Amino acid sequence: MDFTITPEVEDYRARIARFVEDEILPVEADRSNWNEHENIAEHALTPLREKAKAECLWALQVPREDGGAGLPFTTLALLYEEMNRSIFGPVVFHGAAPDDGNMRLMSQAASEAQKARWLAPVVEGKVRSAFVMTEPHPGGGSDPGMMLTTAKKVGENYVVRGRKWFITGAEDAQHFILVARTSDDPRRGLTAFLHSANEPGFRIERRIRIMGPEEHGGHCELVYEDMELPADRVLMGEGFGLKLTQTRLGPARLTHCMRWLGLSKRCMEIAKEYAANRYGFGVRLADRESIQIKLGDLAMGIEVGRLLVMKAAWEIERGQFAKKEISMAKIHVANLLHKAADVAIQINGARGYSQDTVLEWIYRYARQARLVDGADEVHQMVLNRHFNDADRDFWKWAVS
Template identity: 55%
Template sequence: MIDFSLPPEVEATRARIRDFVEQRLIPLESDPASFDEHENITPELLGRMRAQAKAEGLWALGMPKERGGGGYPMTALAAFYEEMNRSIFGPVVFHGAAPDDGNMRVLNMVGTEAQKTRWLQPIIDGEVQSSFAMTEPDGCGSDPSMTYTKAERKGNDRWVISGRKHYITGAGTSKHFILMARTGEDDRTGLTAFLFHADQPGWKIIRRIPIMGPEEHGGHCELEFDGLEVTDDNILMGVGDGLRVTQIRLGPARLTHCMRWTGMGRRALEIAMAHIEQRRSFGTRLVEKEAVQQMVGQAAMELEIGRLLTMRAAWLLDQGSLARKEVSMAKIVVADALQKAVDTSLQLLGAKGYSKDTPVEWMYRYARQARLVDGASEVHRMVLANFLRRQGKDFFAWGTNRG
């Protein structure tokens, strides 16, 4: 039997997140003092709201309970993260924002107990911020095999790393890093994931790269490595397992993006609906005009399709599947649905939507990145085409054995 309802505990937690967002976060968005110079929530305000989220038991909900998290599966997170991102401040307040969310998940899945104590626990506790350093100038983006940053063996227990990374989210304020570097020539077994602390010598931030949209805390930075030393005990999984680390991390991370984006899309439509219900033009309210109904109906439908694809992929991940093609489907559809919802909202709001009187213009600039981050939509369509070539009719099979 297929049942799309949420278990009672999950539904109760979702409702508490919704109330927190409605009562405590959304009101902050209309106050310019809530924003820092990079259009994100100010660090001081973030600290206060995070303390409240912790006190309410709504903190790091995907992490194990014994480490201070909620211990919830991906299907529950799909509902939670959607509610969180009905506020543009939501995900970071509840500790469900990228890149910490993805870094915590991969460290919890594959880290040794010593690595979890040193590298994971401070992130869960909110004591440090983390970054995932993979993308390179003229090198890897969607294709990790194009990693040119090198790690060379020094002595019996350490590696020396040299190279460049760019668009590294959060790097300006991060303390814990997962760094992808080449340790061999083979594209599948020649990459290794290293853990390092910001205070270690041998690396620097070249610049904080200006971007079109609002920024996460710490921005998107270009990094240079020139003699960074990392010991063997700070290798994640093993030498040559870097590609596996990226696969384990990036699939679920792409899906948590989708979870958050559906919430942002919903909020954009909520703002639009409130406007068109009361705005009158040429004798009737906007909501009564057929052309307007076509716009909001289409945007709502596309969001709902994305929500279903996201929940399907989350369920497969909970069953132990990599859900590669389901995650790719969700990533494509939800990225488009988010942009559709925000663009529709802005159009219906008119000048009010283009101004900073609502968060819709913020969302509009943010939404454009959705078709690029964690793999461009064209790359994910290529992934789906390759699955179809290999699987034929089985591409459309039901159940968990879907690749």
């Protein structure tokens, strides 16, 4: 097993690290560059994005033929981690959810005509996108099979009715990927559609207020009331909505983990700096055994997370779904991020609880990590199912 990286990958990593240090962190440090939802404001984001494009650090995950750099998943694991040293890093490099996963999905599933209309403007950063799947009770959440939103074929069109919620980025999105029920077939009953924000029969009911900071466009509740969509809006083909959802969500969970590792390292960085300079009762915090144990444990947790993410990324690169590997990474890294923020706040004391650092931002953001793209408990059940099916082969190594 070889964990070395190529000079080309190291060049990408070093250039991203420099860009974050020199360009993004100074913008992050100035609260006038934040919007009302605690994300980077457009007036600060736009020039940074132009610089990222100029330095060929833009849309690194998108295939070359669709306007990106076409980098493999193991490389993205390193680079996304480096981007998210800043809370604003991923969106600057066009590697933030939900556009990240939506671009990758459309690259794989869309026709050439659909790519020209729906993908290209997102890759270029001209519009934002949203993935519309989750529904209020009793509709579909972690279990897409419970989906209640319908798309009924009427003549040559599909008529969509239903309600969705917690749709990330919806308020600022122009392009939407909607998953709806087209039949009662348990495997081929869902279909994905493309639509724009200004089409009739669709509205944003509300922007749901949440505990933490928000992505651009927030998390919204959407209502579909007899929206008519022509057949050329179907993505991949009728009845392939479940496959399409699985294609999108697995890698998207993993890219979340890549970014969360970057935030976890930032928490440790802030904690380490404070502990090195803060004295109490004549002793430097960094010299206290209790602090050393906390930071050492976090360092190990981050490295474990990196290995889990890299293993899952490697599985994806060799054509596997990597379901159990992604679930392991998702559980571990989501909990790690929450722990890293909590420990860093504890070490920083009142300073950590204040807004003098980004720790309290990360702490509020981190709580959602154990819920989004499948709660911890769902992934633990997935792992148990894999273990029951595979028995001792659950831990089997792939043979070349």
